[in-house]
Amino acid sequence: MSLALALAAVTAVVLLAPVLAHLMGRSAGWVLGAALVGCAGLVISLHTPGERIDQLVPWIPSADIALRLRLDGLSFLFSLVVLLIGAAVMVYSAGYLKEKKPVAFYTLMTFFAAAMMLLVLADDIVLLYVAWELTTLISYLLILRSAPDAAAPATRTLLITVLGGLCLLGAVALMWSATGTTVLSDALAHEVWAQDPVFAGWVAGLVAIAAMTKSAQFPFHFWLPDAMVAPAPVSAYLHAAAMVKAGIYLLMLFSTAASHSPVWMWMLITVGLITTVMGGIFALQKHDLKQLLAYSTVSQLGLLVVVIAIGTPLAMLAASVHVVAHALFKAAAFMHIGLLEKRFGSRNINDLSGLARSTPWDSAMIVLAAASMAGVIPLLGFVSKELVLESLLEGPIGWLLAGLVTLGAIFTVAYSAHIVLNTLPGRSTQEPKRAGTLPMVVAIGATALAGLGLGLTVGLGVLDPIVAPAAADAAGVARSEITYLALWHGINAPLLLSLTALVLGLAAAYWVWRNLETAARPLIRFSGVEITQQLITGTIASGRRVGDLTRSDAISRHIGIPAVGLGVGALLLPLTWQGLPPGETVQPFDYVLLGIVVLGLILAITARHRLTAVLSTGIVGFGVALWFYSLGAADVALTQLLVEILTVVIMVLVLNRLGRRLLTTPGRRRRIVTAVISLGAGTAATLAALTLTGHRGLSPAGEYFLLNVYEDTGGTNVVNTILVDYRALDTFGELVVLAIAALSVFALIQARPLLDEPTPTLRLSSLVDPQDNAIFLTTTGKVLQPLMLFGSIYVLLRGHNAPGGGFIGALVGASALALAYLSSADDNARWMRLPYLAIAGSGIIVAVASGFLGYADGSFLRPLHAYLFGQHLTSALIFDVGVYLAVFGVILAALRMLGRAYPRVAPTADSVAEPPPPKDTPEEVTR
Secondary structure, X not given: OOHHHHHHHHXXXXXXXXXXXXXXXXXXXXXXXXXXXXXHHHHHHHOOOOOOEEEEEEEEHHHOEEEEEEEOHHHHHHHHHHHHHHHHHHHHHHHHOOOOOOHHHHHHHHHHHHHHHHHHHEOEHHHHHHHHHHHHHHHHHHHHOOOOOOHHHHHHHHHHHHHHHHHHHHHHHHHHHHHOOOEHHHHHOOOHHHHOHHHHHHHHHHHHHHHHHHOOOOOOOOHHHHHHHOOHHHHHHHHHOOHHHHHHHHHHHHHHHHOOOHHHHHHHHHHHHHHHHHHHHHHHOOXXXXXXXXXXXXXXXXXXXXXXXXXXXXXXXXXXXXXXXXXXXXHHHHHHHHHHHHHHOOOEHHHOOOHHHHOHHHHHHHHHHHHHHHOOOOOHHHHHHHHHHHHHHOOOOHHHHHHHHHHHHHHHXXXXXXXXXXXXXXXXXXXXXXXXXXXXXXXXXXXXXXHHHHHHOHHHOOOHHHHHHHHHHHHOOOHHHOOOOOOOOOOOHHHHHHHHHHHHHHHHHHHHHHOHHHHOOOOOOOOHHHHHHHHXXXXXXXXXXXXXXXXXXXXXXXXXXXXXXXHHHHHHHHHHOOOOOOOOOOOHHHHHHHHHHHHHHHHHHHOOEHHHHHHHHHHHHHHHHHHHHHOOOHHHHHHHHHHHXXXXXXXXXXXXXXXXXXXXXXXXXXXXXXXXXXXXHHHHHHHHHHHHOOOOOOOHHHHHHHHHHHHHHOOOOHHHHHHHHHOHHHHHHHHHHHHHHHHHHHHHHHHOOOXXXXXXXXXXXXXXXXXXXXXXHHHHHHHHHHHHHHHHHHHHHHOOOOOOOHHHHHHHHHHHHHHHHXXXXXXXXXXXXXXXXXXXXHHHHHHHHHHHHHHHHOOOOOOOEEEEOOEEEEOHHHHHHHHHHHHHHHHHHHHHHHHOOOOXXXXXXXXXXXXXXXXXXXXXXXX
């Protein structure tokens, strides 16, 4: 078995989730939980303590990026936490959810588990970043869909975690550049960490910030309590095993390499200490149990960050044990709060009492979870806390660090006791609802009892095979240097500090219990949520003010600003001017073409009718196309020519709905200003072309294409092979943009139908009758349309070796349809009824399908080559067919949607009054 199989198994659970949720409803949680347990069993079967398993699946070989997977002690620990806590949450959800068919919930939750598995198994820095961002996106979606008012908290969470993602991206780029590899294990072991302190400092700082945003460290801590709008299962998973644990995993993963920079340790210690104390204080102030647990999570994560900063083998062992303990007691606690909401309809301390009598089993489980969180013997939390204190005492400024962490532990004991003492004693205020809560009780019991069982058996070595290899890998030492776990180490300094925290914490809990209202008063008048929201609001307001500069329907303003900027930029070009390019000769025909272009420009500038302006710009386009052809760029010339033809057709369809004349005639002053701007921008563009490109020969990339095109692709048309062989991914992105453009036009026209201007007619003219008007086009079209369609296929097939290809072929075919449309008597011609969106979408599908064929040779969109009866065949042709269909569908969509007639809609109070419909009598002559 392989790691890819384990990852595929988790992915299969994701694919199975919507099907099971649709068929079984909420009960699908039982099956999904069992499936995740099975995946955990598969990972356990693959792991051998002290050994590492690697696997490589090629992804982007040209960039040395691959699906590199690694299972070592650290990834094994976090894999078990992700899968087993995930299984418990899935079972819990079977009783918690109210939706009859929670398809989206189960799909996103299992997807979260898969993303976390990809993160902890990744051995490639690019793959690590992709998985990191997947967890950000999924957490946003889970929070967003939880409640009608969840948009703002979800957005704030997204912005904070995306900030961390950008920092991680910067770290990935620096590591790739400095080490020359994307292999994560090789990059972390590279000698550059020790040799270049500047590099180590920058990467350490970026990684630390990325981890702090995910793990809710000060000053990014506020997103975690803010995200409490999410339901209990989401909170339990995000805060116990998924979202926040991603940051802890990243810190432990980079600890050895980043510790070469002093920035790493002191940054983490400072931030962690502030976070653990601050989180404990804020937790004590909360009456909402879910908010209390949120701040307690912040505090516990701060403790983990401090321990990881120490970096010794003992500290990493303490961190590894606390990762397990925290996952168990935090999952049990969050799920218990959800059970209280289900049974009593509230999670506020003031509304709950007497739970020990009304729900004794549930109360026992929350006591176990709270005791483990407070570090009470014999729970696993006690073991981890003792290790934490011992490791801190051995570190730098040991007693000071241990004292400050003990202060945080006092608050931990206080808020843990706060949960128990304010809800369990007393008389029960209401009868709990028990129907349908069995899955919740089972999940809570499993996680709470696991904390007790692992604490009691820790001396038997039950947990050592899981946490010891993780600690060794994180500390960068051999397994033999990791001490074995024990429940009792005798009376020592850590125990005395722990007892001090228990005594003072219980005293603080008693004071809070006696002074609930006083304790709940905020210490400061503002919060991180308010500051962040003000920043978001201010940013949007600033953007709106900047947008006001160009927020106008006047196209001249939108074009004028970049044109002015281009003209100003030309002022710097004389500094780099090298004179005219040497050896360049101007042919007489160039002057003719320049004259055509200038003539078209003059006509366009002086035009007073819309149609005249369109035809004049067409002259410019055709002149440029001829110029391309004269320079030998046949593919570019064909593309320019066909685009000009279709642009004129589509623009005429649009202009048919507007008045014949331009609405306004600019004044003399404005004409002068626009002339100056235009001349400046044109001069700048010309000088830039001469200066920046006129003095260099063919680029190395161009030389490579010319010398190797036939050997690499089997084709001789360099332009087409670049589009469909060398840089097919770029072309694929352009296809997606085209399809989106078609959908956008469709959506806009559906939302606001096009209006028609009164159509001018001529009395007793053949132009009144569409049959007589189009007789020339109809006659020639019968011959030209089939030829053009067959010609488009021919151009498509020959594109690999001669001017042509999918894009040009689609333009030829679309020109045939434009001819058919213009010669039709009505808007419902046979050619116009083709499913344009389906054709464009099928082009994307064909392109994607041909891309997957490339995996036969190791990479998406890599062309495959073969010979049949002496003829060269390539899968790039299939990709080109996708290009053909996508472009063809988009142009057909423009012809169909912009050319058809739309029924007039009666004006309403919310709409602008429309002009009256034209009369049917041909005698009327307008304008």
